[in-house]
Amino acid sequence: MEIRVARKDEYGDVADILAAAYAPSGLRPGDDYYEELRDVAGRVHGAEVWVAVVGSAVLGTVTWPPPGSPHREVAADDEAEFRMLAVDPAVQGRGVGRALLDAVVDRARSEGFRRVVLSTADWSTRAHRLYDEGGFVHLPQRDWPVYPHLVLRVYARELD
Numbered sequence: 428m429e430i431r432v433a434r435k436d437e438y439g440d441v442a443d444i445l446a447a448a449y450a451p452s453g454l455r456p457g458d459d460y461y462e463e464l465r466d467v468a469g470r471v472h473g474a475e476v477w478v479a480v481v482g483s484a485v486l487g488t489v490t491w492p493p494p495g496s497p498h499r500e501v502a503a504d505d506e507a508e509f510r511m512l513a514v515d516p517a518v519q520g521r522g523v524g525r526a527l528l529d530a531v532v533d534r535a536r537s538e539g540f541r542r543v544v545l546s547t548a549d550w551s552t553r554a555h556r557l558y559d560e561g562g563f564v565h566l567p568q569r570d571w572p573v574y575p576h577l578v579l580r581v582y583a584r585e586l587d
Contacts, residue, residue, distance in 0.1 A: 428479055428480070428481050428486070428522075428523070428526055429479070429480050429481075430477055430478070430479050430526060430527060430530040431477065431478060431480070432475050432476065432477055432478075433467065433471075433476045433477065433478045433485075433488065435468075437478055437480075437485050438467040438468055438476075439467075440478075440485035441467045441476060441478060441485060441488045442464070442465040442466075442467050444485065444486075444487065444488055444513050444514070444515045445464040445465065445488065445511060445513045446461065446464060446465060447513075447515065447516050448513035448514060448515070448516060449461070449464055449513065450516075451550055451551075452548060452550050452551075464511060470490060470498060473492065473496045473497050473498050474490050474491060474492040474493070474496050474498040474510075475490070475491040475492075475493070476488060476489075476490050476491075477489050477490070477491060477527065477530065479514075479523045479526055479527050485515075486514060486515050486518050486523045487512075487513060487514035487515060487518075487523040487524060487526075487527050488511065488512070488513055488527070489509050489510070489511060489512040489513075489527045489528075489530075489531060490509060490510040490511045491507075491509055491531065491534065492508055492509075492510060498510060500546055500571075501544050501545075501546050501569060501571065501581050502544050505540060505541045505542070506540055506541065506542045506543065506544050506583075507531070507534070507535030507538065507540040507542070507543045507544070508543070508544050508545060509531045509543065509545055510545065510546070512524060512527055512528065512531075512545075512554065514527075519553065524554070524557050525557065525560075525561070528557060528558075528561045529561075531543060532561070532584065532586070535586060536586050536587075540586060541585070541586055542583050542584065542585050542586060543563075543583065543584045543586065544566075544569075544581060544582065544583045545558070545563070545581070545582050545583075546571070546579040546580065546581055546582075547579060547580050547582060548577065548579055548580070549578075549580065555580075555582075558582045558584075561584065562584045563582040563583060563584040564582065564583060564584070565580055565581070565582055566581045566582065566583050567580070567581075569581035569583075
């Protein structure tokens with residue numbers, strides 16, 4: 428499996444994976460965040476969109492918004508942040524999410540960040556297990572409301 432920046436011809440695959448992975452949230456076409464998930468071409472302006480690939484098959488994705496990016500939501504200046512980690516539901520449980528998470532942690536460490544942070548919704552219990560297993564802890568004091576009915580949890584992992 429290779430983790431790398433997505434090519435333009437893979438943006439549709441990335442959008443489809445995100446839509447499928449976020450389907451349990453109840454998001455539908457026309458919802459603001461659904462449209463944001465699918466807007467890969469817009470997101471690459473100010474962030475890197477990575478893919479996990481085997482051969483020509485895109486299996487998963489994650490977004491790396493660097494400091495100063497308009498796509499950062501919860502990171503302080505000395506923290507790395509990632510967003511929209513998603514794996515094609517057909518291959519979940521096969522290590523793709525872990526490989527993407529490890530790539531994020533490696534990048535954060537190589538760039539000298541002290542911590543990696545992310546936001547996640549309550550419905551994303553499979554991701555919570557991945558984050559727990561990856562050494563992330565929930566920081567309830569940093570949870571934040573997106574909508575009146577949706578509060579996102581913040582998780583963090585300290586880096587050595």
